[in-house]
Amino acid sequence: MNSWIQPLLLGAGFGVAFLLGRGSAGDAASLAAQGRGPVNAPPAPTAPTTPTEAAPPPLVYGEEGGGSAASNNGFLAVTGSYGVGTSVLYLVDTVNRQLAVYEARGGSAEQRRIVLVGARRIDLDLQLRSYNDRSEYEYDRLEKLFQSGGKADDEVKTGLEPGNQRK
Numbered sequence: 001m002n003s004w005i006q007p008l009l010l011g012a013g014f015g016v017a018f019l020l021g022r023g024s025a026g027d028a029a030s031l032a033a034q035g036r037g038p039v040n041a042p043p044a045p046t047a048p049t050t051p052t053e054a055a056p057p058p059l060v061y062g063e064e065g066g067g068s069a070a071s072n073n074g075f076l077a078v079t080g081s082y083g084v085g086t087s088v089l090y091l092v093d094t095v096n097r098q099l100a101v102y103e104a105r106g107g108s109a110e111q112r113r114i115v116l117v118g119a120r121r122i123d124l125d126l127q128l129r130s131y132n133d134r135s136e137y138e139y140d141r142l143e144k145l146f147q148s149g150g151k152a153d154d155e156v157k158t159g160l161e162p163g164n165q166r167k
Contacts, residue, residue: 088117097123 067080074095081087089102100119106112125131130139137145 085111092122097121097126 067078069076069078071077071094074093076090076092076094078090078092079087085106087104087106089104091100091102092098093100098119099122101117102114103117104114133139
């Protein structure tokens with residue numbers, strides 16, 4: 001055979017196989033039977049709204065980038081991700097001052113899960129003046145600095161000095 005006829009016949013065979021495959025599996029019913037649907041699913045039908053219906057309060061979303069935040073009805077939800085396929089959700093009840101932290105994992109059906117990592121009331125936590133505070137200035141020293149009218153205080157410590165044991 002000529003050297004150009006063999007690739008031509010091979011290409012024609014692939015083309016015929018492609019067209020036969022499109023004809024038998026290309027319709028929506030066979031795609032649905034295979035557990036696949038169209039790439040862009042049609043929008044879900046919506047019921048017409050009447051002007052008398054009260055619209056739900058809007059959710060407030062934070063900036064995109066690794067996580068997001070939303071608040072509504074006294075709840076604040078913040079999400080983020082760490083590791084591959086693992087997300088974290090911080091849920092704060094601002095009315096009852098309660099915090100709950102959840103971890104969610106994706107993947108196969110056996111690996112998917114959501115776990116309550118921890119929960120606690122935070123009302124007393126929010127009353128602490130400092131705890132495990134490694135700020136540049138200690139709170140008491142910073143307060144004295146502001147009360148003195150902003151005059152420089154050479155004794156203001158950063159709290160990061162070696163041997164600094166705060167109480």
